[in-house]
Amino acid sequence: MKARNVNIIAIQERYLDIITKQIKEVLGDTINIHPITVKDLQSDTVKSGDMVVISSSQIKGLVTQLIPNDCPCIVAKRDINYMNTKKLLNLPPGQELLVVNDNKMNAEETVQSLRETIFEHNYVAYTPEDNIPQSINYIVTPGERQLLPRGLTNVIDIGPRLLDISTFEKIVKLLDINYPISQIVKRYFKACVSLSGRNKEEIQSNKDIRNVAQYYFEDIISVSKSMKETVQLAKCYSEDSHAIHIHIEGEPGTGKSMFAQAIHNYSTNAERSFISINCSSSDFNTIEKLLFGSEEGEEISYGLFELAENGTVCIEEIGELPLSIQKQLFHVLEKGKFRRLSGSELHSFHCRVITTSSISCKKLVEKELFRRDLYELLAKYSLNIPALSERKDDLLPLIHNVKKRIKRNDIEFTNEVIEFFKEYNWDNNVKHLYNVITYLAFLNGDHIGIESLPFHLRSNYDQQKFNTVFEANNNVNKIIAEIEKHGFLDENIKILDAFYEGKKERISYGRKALKVYLEKKGLILSEQQLRMRLEVLQDLGLIIVRQGRAGSTISRQGEEFLREFYKTGFNV
Structure with missing residues (x-):
């Protein structure tokens, strides 16, 4: 009797989970399945005589060096899940479709699968080195949204490719499983139906369909000193391998999300996914599921930490999370491992986590609305985006x-x-x-x-103008009241006028020269009287009294007072 232990080996854990579920749907009652990622494969992982299914020929050379020589080995063939092609089938014939996959070979394989069945359209395999044809109508991708080129928005995601039926025929034959081909076919299509529609709609509805960071530091206007310093600090965090948790705070509308995307695009993992979730826009149960994923029976829902795959997860408005989820998040960030909801297995993740908040998390800690341990973890690498003011x-x-x-x-x-x-x-x-x-x-x-401003701005402008006039009038009244405490308002105004006219002619006055000038204008004051008036004006900051030949002159505050005094219509 041949061994019925089947080891499935793939590069990506996400894809490994998908094809493992597919094999369980088809042959789970006859074989023992052991999923293994390439990074976890050691020379003693696979037992002698066990079957090995390799997800791609690209890793065959590496895998065969680490498994016993007597293990029957199959390199799986992959095909698209035709249960996810309804949108393609409903398109008018003759569409130009750009096909995007994680590498050129896989893109060409996907194109071949599409041409063989949905032959009504023209397919082009995408390679980043080549220019995108101008006539493209849609992008088609088998679950690789994060790799889509910029500038094209009509996206049809047909979901990850599955193992094709010929792979199952080989497994059945090698393991001598006594199933008729008709039964294998029925189970195969059941698995396709079960795995259809698993395109992470919930996560996509929260963010751009392509999970791509759109902004760069070059997009951030930073002429002011405060913004230049903030951008420079953010760049340092981007390049720091230790800054795996970055926290960004700032008032609404300051550009926290833009900074998060710029940090991702400035890092060495810029080509990886950038996935964002806003904690203020979904209920807490949904947020928890989106963050950590879930297992409901055989159904696996992937969370952000799995989908990011060495990229960046951005958790916006983290201050909105309840303390229970904050506790989970703290342990996940501290240990680098998480458990799906209702799951038992711990999963490692390797991605940068950026959090943002419009409210000071420090103040939330003081109000006992935010966990202190989580705050201290996030505060190690933090940014504060200055307000426009x-x-x-x-x-x-x-x-x-x-x-x-x-x-x-x-x-x-x-x-x-x-x-x-x-x-x-x-x-x-x-x-x-x-x-x-x-x-x-x-x-x-x-x-x-x-007059062209929106109504709410015009109203604010009118109010601002009124406040300015009111404040000016109020200030004039206060100064007048202070002068009148000593009496002789009209004389003080004439003294200020003299200084003001002299300043325009670049003339300053000593006390004697001022006395002579005022007498010419009809104001007769004794030395003592003039000294007293000048002391009052100096105490109010309306004139600048200088010793010696430099003479005295009116201050800027004095000029402003005179202008507002005459503008408000006072008569002396």
Whole structure:
């Protein structure tokens, strides 16, 4: 009797799980199955006489060196799961389809499978070295979304390729399993149905369909000192092999997600997956399943830590997680191992984890809403993205960047609008600014004034203007009240006028010269009276009194007071 222990060997754990389930569906009642990844394969892993199924010819040379010579060995053939091809079948004939797989050989094998059955279309195997044909209508991929080229958005994922039926025929023959071919065929199609539709829809709905980081550090506007320093620190983290947990904090709209993607793209694993989940947009049960995966009977659902495969997992708004999930996450990050929900086996993962939060996790710790141990773990490599109000030097470059992106370099903003933008409190930071500039760019005309601003901004501008006038009036009233405590408001105003006119002519006055000038203007004061008036004005910061020949002059605060005094209509 031939051995019925079957070792399945593959490179990727994710793919190994899929074909293991497929073999269980077809032959699980007759054989003992042992899945092994190449990295876990040792010279004593496979026992003498056991059967070995190798997932690809690419690893055959390595595997055969590590298994006993008497082991029957099969190099599996793979085929697409035709249960996942409904979208392809519904396309009009004659479509140009770009086929993307993890390497050229696998892409060509996938093309061959498609041509043999769904022959109505034209298929092109994608290679990164070649230019993408201009006429492509859709991208087709067997579960390799993270590898899709940029710029094409019509994606049809037909799910991972499975072992083809001829592989099962070889296994049955070598193990002398007494099953008729008709039974094998029935079970084979049952397995295809069972494994169809397993394209991680839940995860894809949370992020870009291709699991690709779109932004680079070059996309981040960093003219201001604060942003330059933040970008430089982020680059250091990107290149630091020890920075496997990075935490990013910042107000809403500051660009935390952009920084996370830039860090990924600056790292040595830039070609790997970047998968993101937002903890504020899903219920906690769903988040837990998406993070760690689950096992429900024979059904395996892969979590982010498995899907990332040496790439990056970005957990946005981590502060929203309940303490129970925070506890799980802490142990996973600390040990580098996780267990699927309802599963018993520990799985290792190798990916960078970036977390973000719009709320200070330190403050959440103080309120006992965030675990201290998790915070301390994340705080080792942390970034704080400055708010737009803290990086005003970036405002104009940000505006120019939006104009360039939407191809409206022709529009101009009045100085009044620019000054208002600089003073405005952008509640949603850069995101808010981008939305406003985009809105203004699509208005008729190329000259944008205050009257063109959205209603909520115009209202804010009117309120800001009122507040400025009110504050100025209030300030004038306070100064007048202080002067009137000593009396003679009109005399003090005439003294300030004298200094103001002298400053325009670049003339400063000593006390004697000022007394002579005032007498010419009809104001007669004794030496003592003039000294008292000057002391009051100096105490209020309205004049600058200098000793000797330098003389005295009006201060900037004094000039501002005079302007507002006359603007508000006071008469003396």
